[in-house]
Amino acid sequence: MGDRLELLETGVPGLDEVLGGGIPAYSVSVVCGPPGSGKTTLCQQIVFNQAKRGRRGLYLTTLSEPALKMMRYQGRFSFFDPSLLGEAVIYADLGSVARERGLQGVVEAVMEHLKEVSPAVVAIDSFKALQDLSQSAAEFRRFTYELAVRLSTWECAAFLVGEYSPQDLEREPAFAIADGVIELSMEGTGMVRRRFLEVRKLRGLAPIPGKHAFEITPEGVVVYPRLRPPKEIEEGLSLEERIGTGIPDLDAMLGGGLAKGSWTLVAGPAGTGKTVLCLHFAKEGIERGEPVVFCSLQEGREQLIEVALGFGWDFEGAEREGRLKFLCKAPAELDPEPLASELISEVRSIGARRVVIDSITEIGASVGEESRLRDYLFGLFSALRREGATVMVTQEVPELFGVEIAAVGGISYLSDNVILLRYVEIQSRITRAITVLKARGSQHEKLLREFRITPKGLEVLEPFSEYSGVVSGIPTLVRGEEWEGLSAREGAVLRALRRAGEASAEELAERLSMPLSEVEGALAELASLGYILRFEKGGRVRYRAV
Known part of the structure; x- marks a missing residue:
């Protein structure tokens, strides 16, 4: 030698x-x-x-x-x-x-x-x-x-x-x-x-x-130094350890939450609520004693704190206590490798167990080549996983409606979980839809559900079971052939009422994303045919299926 x-x-x-x-x-x-x-x-x-x-x-x-x-x-x-x-x-x-x-x-x-x-x-x-x-x-x-x-x-x-x-x-x-x-x-x-x-x-x-x-x-x-993907296949995710997204109904859709150490892609058009979902994920970590690094390439620290405060969440206080760290960069002159180095350094500095990157669309624009982006992200997520972090990233897709997911560089293929947010037009009304396209190793729900953003944050509602073709952007009301003499609209209202047990016309209209006047007309017809009962409760008119 x-x-x-x-x-x-x-x-x-x-x-x-x-x-x-x-x-x-x-x-x-x-x-x-x-x-x-x-x-x-x-x-x-x-x-x-x-x-x-x-x-x-x-x-x-x-x-x-x-x-x-x-x-x-x-x-x-x-x-x-x-x-x-x-x-x-x-x-x-x-x-x-x-x-x-x-x-x-x-x-x-x-x-x-x-x-x-x-x-x-x-x-x-x-x-x-x-x-x-x-x-x-x-x-x-x-x-x-x-x-x-x-x-x-x-x-x-x-x-x-x-x-x-x-x-x-x-x-x-x-x-x-x-x-x-x-x-x-x-x-x-x-x-x-x-x-x-x-x-x-x-x-x-x-x-x-x-x-x-x-x-x-x-x-x-x-x-x-270039972020390198691991030379060997890393250990599989432990499905026994789950962490919540901060949205219980979404955790149920995922089959019990996110696997610890996984990374989740939240994809959707602008304005669908991707950042709000990430804020939920961060809030859940803060409350459970899991420090969070929130890397934003779209919004500044003050704006994120203000949005969180609008939902009643004190992110500024969490930051002072060392439970939350913001890393905000302007996308115009973003340099991906220094960003990765700084991100990993911040994760180590507070022992972060959750990381948000909002969004990787800006990183893709800076990296350029798809193969380089794929290697970069794979190396970055592997490094964050080795630090013990569970990662949630967002990506903007250009289509407002439809099924195309323009995941740059095969990002959806690399991810452990994929959550898709969409706009949906129902009865001339624009609403939002959420579905879990992928949850590695989990029996996740396959349904497409409506969701809304309320003063308390993101709320997941009922599935669009009355419509088909929602993901395609051309929803069609399912006909109610099982009830003789009912129109498709009346069948949809009756099905929703049976699931709810009892409801008001206003509640059914919101649940079905249907104009109130059409719901009231369907209820009147259903009552005359003997399919439902009309009664008063707490000074309000309510309905119950027979």
Whole structure:
């Protein structure tokens, strides 16, 4: 067995995790990417972090940017410590040497600086700019090989920085001799350009594959390791442990509530009540001593507190007591990976057992590619489950009526439970409908029920048993053939009255989503035919089936 590989921790948040532990101590790595992608900031941050650990750093500039100008701009970052300059961090310019003595002079100058400084880390920025001094591709290839060999024998970690394109990775000699290749890129999503880091190559280590988002903050570069789905199928849900949604009738529809550790998709058009349902879920957790993180990408904290207060729920008090944490982000410039990192951090900070994300529609718009969104959400929900959280997310679907569920990236397929909210037109009246499309491992109710939003919150009503085709958006009143001589409307009223035991005309009209005048007409006919009895109770007229 060979010697264990010595690693240098870069100190860049998230980068060492991506690299697999750090940078090999005596390696040569290329840091490449287009102008403005963050190459110089990343390398200088590594150099200063090493200097703070007692390892000297040497930063060599070439033809692209003088050292003084570079220090002036990098000085705005918190990692830049002026007290380290000249002793722990040394800047030197190779530009004049390159112009006067050519590439061979550059090799000799680099060696002289190495002997003088004895650095643990050295960076040459920009290495690609030196290519303009070569007479041919063969000459630059010989120069690159010679410099790489000399750097590797000096026992320091070297970074060759350059504005290389993805096509250059296939043909430039620097990538063939390099031990590591770190590629920075920028991609546009809508009006926002997001930065990504990918380790294309790193000898002796197993870096996390794929693209990882990063930001340039006042502290410097912050890398967000890609959320990865688990390599193996995770343990199945424990159906013995159930948690409530805060709506008893919905819990009954789900077969006893939600399985602990599951994640539930609440889908529906705008305004159907998705957020209200999530507020119920959060309130139930608060009351049962299960801390909640409520992540909203549509509404602000104050608005959510106000809506909850309208139902009589003191969310602000729960927040003060540490039982509730809001995480609200504007969707316009949403960056999914930093959001996931912050969300998981908030869950850990209060030991959250319930998480709401309202809604994943905004996340889908930011991620772009369906496959990337699917991996992102699967990785996020798996991470939240490992933290012991049960998750409820919302998603807006474009159809106001009908059966299409435009679940972006196969989200409904990934979810444990799916609750669908819809608008329904009944007798020229718009009402709301709720159904459970999926409840993993449960014998859930298959009926479509009416629901309404009251001053106390969301209330689930009776099924639309008098109508067929409700989900399609074209409801049809079921005919009452079992009673001879009755119309479909009269049969529907009679069935509803039999289920209720007794009711007033107003109660039946609300239950059936039918105009009061039509219900009263049906009741009068049913009474004349002897199907129902009319009586007074508490000063009100009521009806009972015979």
